[in-house]
Amino acid sequence: MKSDDHKLKPPALLFGGGLTLLSVVRALGRRGIPVYCAEVQPPPNCWSRWYRIAQSNTGDPTPRNLTAYLRSLPFEQAVLFPCSDHWLAAIVAGLEENPDLQNRFPTSLPGRKTVATFTDKAHFANLLQELALPHPxxxxxxxxxxxxxxxxxxxxxxxxxxxxxxxxxxxxxxxxxxxxxxxxxxxxxxxxxxxxxxxxxxxRIPGPPTHHYFIDGFVDRHGTLAALFARQRLRMYPPDFGNSSYLVTVSLETVQQGIRSLEKLLSFVQYRGIFSAEFKFDARDGQFKLLEVNARPWWYLGFAADCGIDVASLAYRDALGLDVGQQKSYPVGVHFVYAEYDAPACSPAISPPGLSDWQRYRQWLKARQAVFAWDDLSPSLHQWKDRLVEKAKRIFRKPRVR
Known part of the structure; x- marks a missing residue:
């Protein structure tokens, strides 16, 4: 560990990886919260200015491995953040089975039964059917x-x-x-x-990527829906079952029907913590159909934080028993891009007639970025360097024509 500042403020301890972890690292780091990762992170995460490693011997994400790992740590207290479904399940199960660790490693997470229901799509489908919520x-x-x-x-x-x-x-x-x-x-x-x-x-609900909407937010320990954030997918990659590559914020009024469904669902399961729900608008009946709910941080959590809906810091405060407040106001019409995915999404083969490189770059320059950040440049600079090196290798590998 690089410092002992965890003695002054309880650190956040993150499990998992990928863009989700990078988003949480930045959101908490910008708030002055010490952040530690339970696993060694590959680029670009390891280049973040707020990246620190705790002890990288977690093993597979199981309750048994988790609790053994937690007991080995020097922290007097640390707030746990799962950044994958498997770590989410391990954390809620491990802490439930070991109540002596709950005060030392507080969380703001849903209960074990809710996690099992939301992460198992069969159980989730049965719950939506039981509650008569619009769904495919x-x-x-x-x-x-x-x-x-x-x-x-x-x-x-x-x-x-x-x-x-x-x-x-x-x-x-x-x-x-x-x-x-x-x-x-x-x-x-x-x-x-x-x-x-x-x-x-x-x-499969018919309709283009723009019929996909996401409602993200946070429910505190009292069951209060403390934060809401809505966004619309504009492009995605891969085209069939891919991830959003270009999005825009929309008003909560635009997705009121989806919010009502979500409120009913979250209230029924007595939800607590961060969530991200995906809907698709079905033009055949005018309904927002609920597809899934992530019961943990998601890829683009950093975009919400940049727009003023910082659910990571709310979860941190809630875990420590502090006041949370309300965060439901944000600018509408803000664009966000994950360039690595959006470049192929803009190709004529996927989005005919396609965008010219100039049109695409103009959109990207005006949008918030997934990896690039002015206050945390190293991840994107190293990512660009690695891509240039790979491109150069491919060029020099090409056989010479004689």
Whole structure:
């Protein structure tokens, strides 16, 4: 560890990685909160000015490994932040099973049952059905018979999604399987079953990327919805089951229908903590259909913080029993880009007629950035350097024409 400033203010201890972790590191670091990572981070995260490593011997994200790791730390107190579904599950389970650690390592997180429901898409689909909330038609696939009994026409506008998104992504390197027939669905089902994964068959709601909306926020320990932030997807990559690459903030009034659904859901499960909910507007019936809720920090948490909705610092304060206040006012029409994903999203093959390089760069220059930040330049500078080196290697590897 680089300093002992954790003795003056309880530090935040982050588990996981990727852009989610970088967003939380920056949001808390800018507030003067000492931030430590439980795992060694690869570039660009390790280049952040606020990056510090605690002890990098966590092991796999299991409750047993977590509690052993926590007991080995020198901190008198630290607030825990999970930045992945598996670490979220490990933290809520580990602390529930070891109450003696709860005061030393406070959190602002949902309960164990809620986490299990939100991270397992089959359980989540059942809950939405129980609460009669607008959502895509979803069939839980228990065996092959469940697929053969589906009307063949349904496969033309449906896809197979995993119950465990994180593990599925680690194995298959995608978010879902596109299927056009029962035979194709059976083949994909067998692949997933062999990997020990469960699948759901879900209706694909028609409409462009701009029909996707996100409602992010925070619920405090008293059950008060203390923060709300709404954004609209403008572009995404990959085009079928990808991530947002270019977004814009929209007013809360624009997504009021979605907020009402979310309030009903969060109240029912007695939710606490950070959340990010994805909806898709269905033009066929005019409803915002709830697709999923992340019960933890998400990729673009830093964008919300830049716009004045700093849910990471709210979670930190709430975990320590401090006043949280309300954060629901932010500028509308602010754009955000993740250039690494948006460059291919702008290609004519994906977004015909496509954008010229000049048009794309103009949009990027006016937008908030995912990695680039004036007060934390090193991550983006090293990222650009690495890309230039890779590009140079590819050029020099090309065979010479004789």
């Amino acid at each position: 038609r979803t069939l839980i696939i228990d065996d092959e018979n469940a697929l053969t009994e589906v009307d063949a026409t349904f496969f033309s506008h449906a896809f197979l999604k995993p119950a465990d998104s994180q593990r599925f992504g680690e194995i298959f390197h995608c978010k879902a399987f596109t299927v056009n027939s029962v035979d194709e669905a059976l083949s994909r089902y067998r692949q997933a079953k062999e990997a020990g994964l469960s699948l759901l068959l879900q209706e």
